[in-house]
Amino acid sequence: MSKILKNYLYKKVLSRFSVFLIDILIIIFSCIFMFVLRFGFQDLTDTIRADGMMITFLLVLFNTVFFIIFRTFSGILRFSSFSDLLRIVYALSLGYGLAFLSAVLLLDIHIGFTLFKEVFFATYVLNVLLMVFSRVFVKEIYEALIGTESKAVNVFVYGTKETGISVAKALKANSEFNFKVLGFISDEQHMIGKDLLGVNIYANNDRLFRILESKDVKTIIISPQKMEEIKDTNMLSNFVDHNISLMTTPPISEWNGSLTSRAQLKDIQIEDLLLRDPIKINMMQIASDIQGRRILVTGAAGSIGSEIVRQVAKFNPFSVTLIDQAETPLHDIRLELQEKWRNLPMKIVVADITNASRMENIFREFKPHYIFHAAAYKHVPMMEDNVSESVQTNINGTKILADLAVKYGADKFVMISTDKAVNPSNVMGCSKRICEIYVQSLAKYLEKTGRNKTQFITTRFGNVLGSNGSVIPLFKEQIKKGGPVTVTHPEIIRYFMTIPEACQLVLEAGSFGKNGEIYIFDMGKPVKILNLAKRMIRLSGSPNVKIEFTGLRHGEKLYEELLNNEEKTKPTHHEKILIADVRKYEYPEVSDQINSLIKLSYEYDEMQIVKKMKEIVPEFHSINSPFEDVDRQLENAADKKVESASAKG
CATH class of the missing domain: 3.40.50.720 (NAD(P)-binding Rossmann-like Domain)
Incomplete structure (x- = not known):
């Protein structure tokens, strides 16, 4: 696809009035189509045409009111989500319901009540299908054209409860994420092997990594609820050790309706991989x-x-x-x-x-x-x-x-x-x-x-973690520049x-x-800095970054x-x-x-x-420092003092 067409599709958006007008035309078309389909052109008498015109008028009137209330025309068609489609169903259901009651109470229906109900319901079904299809059609065409420009990233969603399903729906509904959900991961045995949103649910076991490799999945998006459940386990570390990138989202309560941009997804940080018991404070x-x-x-x-x-x-x-x-x-x-x-x-x-x-x-x-x-x-x-x-x-x-x-x-x-x-x-x-x-x-x-x-x-x-001058910000900056990541000693550990x-x-x-x-x-268990560096490199998705040992700095211990x-x-x-x-x-x-x-x-x-x-501070002994000479001087002075005391004795 040419760059001109791509830019045109990115920038051009139907106005709200245009979308509203199309929806009104769909209502009118649905009414005409169903009346013609049911009665044929030859049987459309003047009275039936009059009934059809009055019913069409009522449908346009009441549905216009509910289109405005539910703002069915306010979204961008190519980015329509499941919630947008639900609003259409709600608006049409209420609009058709009130139109039906008004027609029964206020009008003399000449075509017969039973026939009227059949035609009215068929018109409603057709109307819903056409309006939903219009959104889906535009969305699919857009994704087919724009999607060829950049291949979607294959992902699994970890979590099959409400939050996990919401994350997957949000990713599917918005092409700006450029993610293709190929499966779910669950820790619940009764969910394994079932289908959810058209994809399979897999167990979190050793076989999972072979499945991820076969489907070319290098990214897992963890639902916020599942993140809370597993952050104090070694599950996250296990994914990172297999070179899987991890992302999560804010809690659903902070979505403001839905996930709308890639910025709402965040990479899981190295801090989330350091196993720590939660600290409770009074x-x-x-x-x-x-x-x-x-x-x-x-x-x-x-x-x-x-x-x-x-x-x-x-x-x-x-x-x-x-x-x-x-x-x-x-x-x-x-x-x-x-x-x-x-x-x-x-x-x-x-x-x-x-x-x-x-x-x-x-x-x-x-x-x-x-x-x-x-x-x-x-x-x-x-x-x-x-x-x-x-x-x-x-x-x-x-x-x-x-x-x-x-x-x-x-x-x-x-x-x-x-x-x-x-x-x-x-x-x-x-x-x-x-x-x-x-x-x-x-x-x-x-x-x-x-x-x-x-x-x-x-x-x-x-x-x-994350304090000024600490190793984690330093490592992040070094990884961002392509390395090397500098570790002073392979055995150095820190709390x-x-x-x-x-x-x-x-x-x-x-x-x-x-x-x-x-x-x-x-402080919990001490962390080996070399392992910390390796995991940060894996977590960054840059496995080719090298680690370089620079030697202990002046005054630095292997452990504190x-x-x-x-x-x-x-x-x-x-x-x-x-x-x-x-x-x-x-x-x-x-x-x-x-x-x-x-x-x-x-x-x-x-x-x-x-x-x-x-x-x-007598226990102060310099390590890897020019001040080790002072230690030797003090030791020599102490030895001479002992020798002098012994000689006098």
Whole structure:
């Protein structure tokens, strides 16, 4: 087909008046045809012609009313759906019904009542068939002409209940999807082998993949109901491992009538393939704590901070203050809040948390009840190369905020930590461990001195899916460019949690947490990054993308821990939240050491700064880093000290 004809068919659409006029002409034609068919031209007496004209007039009158009510002429004929055809049947049924009653009550029917009923019903049947056929005919002709331009994608629909059937009907009804439904998949034994919408229903077993291959099906569209049933199983992973692309739709309640565009279908993400038990949160308790309170969030433009803001906004706080030094992302979250929570009093502050006078001014003005401290430098290799910044922002920033929380009588200070603080192998992890030590020792010191109005709570968890700088956005971008996908080591593993999950647990821990406790989250089973990369490549439908191993980065471990070897855990009321029984530090000593470390950071002697950090956190042992030399120096110094003591003994 020529390009001119293709463009003409795409752009030209019959006007609504034209469609309406055609439908009226079909009514008139149906009446004339049935009268002629029943009586013949020779037997059409003047009285029969008069009856026919009056009946035709009534049918046109009443059907016009119901065509307008049901808007049978408003759609584009070539994209007619099952619901469009139903509207035609409804409109004609009501129109013919009222016309029949009017003819019986108001007119003198000369052709006989029995004969009148027969002709009237036959006219109705013909009318319905012609109007439905007109839509189907135009649709089939259009698909036959346009369909040759691009071959339809063969698909199976997973799910045979109402939602699965609705998805299949929507795909069949709208050629813009360019999908051809060749079968259904069901987990219900009584459905296997039956036909549905003209195609067969297959079982989800090993034989299924041979069937998919024989029918050249590389895409499965999963109904939203079935997606909810199987997302916490390994079924999705099994499809991906067989190089099957997966898609799903929003819940039917969000369709606004029907699926109308390809944009309403979404690819299933790698997050859906990570088996996780659903996390249940006591939202009522959180709401009672947040409602009517002044909330301050640092790092509010980041992945975790911005999600905390979204979660908090749901619980009707008195006000929310957002602090971050990243101007553009902070502006973006501001626009989002203004759109979704227009009545929420909020203050957007572009500021650096290490600016003590600026932070004091903010606390003095807003006097927050709750502080969620998510601001920090978090990228391991970057902090290995910028040790001073790690100390000044992560440690000094935390110290400034914690001290101000006490000074201005905040109720709770919730700090976001990381699994990298456990047996730290890098500067970033050690800086967060020092933050934990300071916050916990300060909390215990205030308890001892009877000034414990502010409760300090630390939450410690691993990687969050989709956060800035995490592997999943990186892998997606690399796959989009055609590869290679870079993995540092074939054996490296990580714990993962979704951003909303992590932030909900942060809020829950902050709600029931007691002073000075460090809470760790059950992150489920660790994920091998190599397997994650392979599945993302399969899921993308680009199996030729290569994986390249780049070697461990400075300070990077093969695996992260949520607890120190010497630490133990205690349960809480929530099965996903545990309390870490960590080593206790005395505040006066910790405060002096941290003040010395902060002062030293402004001399920018990285070796000396790291040496001081290792003195504060003895379990900090650098891995794949130039700071391993400091470990050797400290070990040699310790050995000489032992030898000297032995010699004296």
